[in-house]
Amino acid sequence: MVRRNKRFHAEVATSSLSDIMFFLxxxxxxxxxLANPNVIKMTLPKSKNNEKTNxxxxxxxxxxxxxxxxxxxxxxxxxxxxxxxxxxTPGSDETIVVRIPYNLQVQDLVDVLQIGVKNKLKFVIATSNSQ
Known part of the structure; x- marks a missing residue:
């Protein structure tokens, strides 16, 4: 008498899972x-100790x-x-440093920055060093 192995082996098909992950x-x-927020281009301040600029x-x-x-x-x-x-002065590389209180509305800052955007000026927002 020959015994047959009738044990059931469970298998999980993972080939479709990799396709789904690829499509996701x-x-x-x-x-x-496609997500492109509408922002104002502005030079952000860099904080480095002992940095001097001309x-x-x-x-x-x-x-x-x-x-x-x-x-x-x-x-x-x-x-x-x-x-x-x-x-x-025309043709110069001048930067405007904007000092504005933190508790003013964002619209007040945007009104000032729109002047720079309109005239293609470089604006930098001054911040305090909070530690």
Whole structure:
């Protein structure tokens, strides 16, 4: 008498799982390239100790009362663009340092930055070193 091995062996088919993972990866790669937020291009400040620069800086300060100062000289907002453009020498590599309180609305910052975007100026936001 010959005995046959009738044991059942469970198998899990994983070939379709790898196909599904490939399609999910492809889907997320395509979706992530389509997500393009609408942002304002701006030079962000770099914080390095003892770094010196030869660039000319113009200081633009905004107070909590929404008073605007260009190099410590108060300027009304409606004249800010014209006064700023008069201080910049054509063809120079000048950077405007914006000092704005943290508790003002984002729209106040965007209003100031729109002047730079319109005139293709370099703006840097000054920050405090919090530790």
């Amino acid at each position: 990866l492809l889907f997320f790669l395509i979706i992530s390239t 660039k000319q800086l113009i200081s633009l300060s905004v107070t909590e009362e929404k008073r605007y100062f260009l190099d410590k000289e108060e300027v009304p907002f409606d004249q800010l663009e014209s006064v700023l453009m008069s201080k910049i």
